[in-house]
Amino acid sequence: MSVELHACPDRAALDAALAAELAARLAAGIMARGSASLVLSGGRTPLGLFAALAAQPLDWSRVWITLADERWVAESHADSNAALLRTHLLQGAAAAAHFVALYGGEATPALGLAAASTRLSALPRPFDAVVLGMGDDGHTASLFPDAAELAAALASTAPLAAVTPTLAPHPRITLTPAALLDSRQLYLHIAGAGKRTLFERASQPGAVTELPVRLALQQDGVPCAVWWAP
């Protein structure tokens, strides 16, 4: 399936346009099915998107939100993706959305998998939209090329996997491709010249284990749109 590229003039335009696109998709899901589900990524890129999304007029009480991945830290930790989402997205009217956290407080992500899977099953599936980021090493969600658990996570039929990156901080919990691709639409949200070049490289044939973002870019089941700004 070909990947659609939306190149925006700058990051503010990207955030505004992608927020409007996501809101329209969620509104259509609510109209068709009574509720809608959204999977978002953490990291630095989505901060402006979260703020733009929070300002969208939507019946947020009908929206279910979770993360594509989470660092295994409490929400009081500066690296918590859930805290990022609560601070930048779940504000004002958007606070009415149902947020499902992946972190559950267990000692390790492996110990938290069962309870997180149960929580995750509250989200309507297929997800209406999954927004992925991409790291400079080609990881997406927390599917890191250097992690020992990568091959098993890529092949898993379970929705979640525990992953320990060797080059990034914190053990992680991540949605697997089995869950990420159980969606109506994928978005890859990236910014900067380096990520544009990496996206072009990942669009060339090659192993998903080398550049895990290929799980979204090189598959035939779910439409994938890449949203980029310099």
Ligand SMILES: O=C(O)[C@H](O)[C@@H](O)[C@H](O)[C@H](O)COP(=O)(O)O
């Ligand atoms: O928890 C995380 O770190 C993310 O979900 C991760 O997959 C992120 O999307 C990329 O690492 C890009 O991060 P930046 O946006 O910070 O470059």
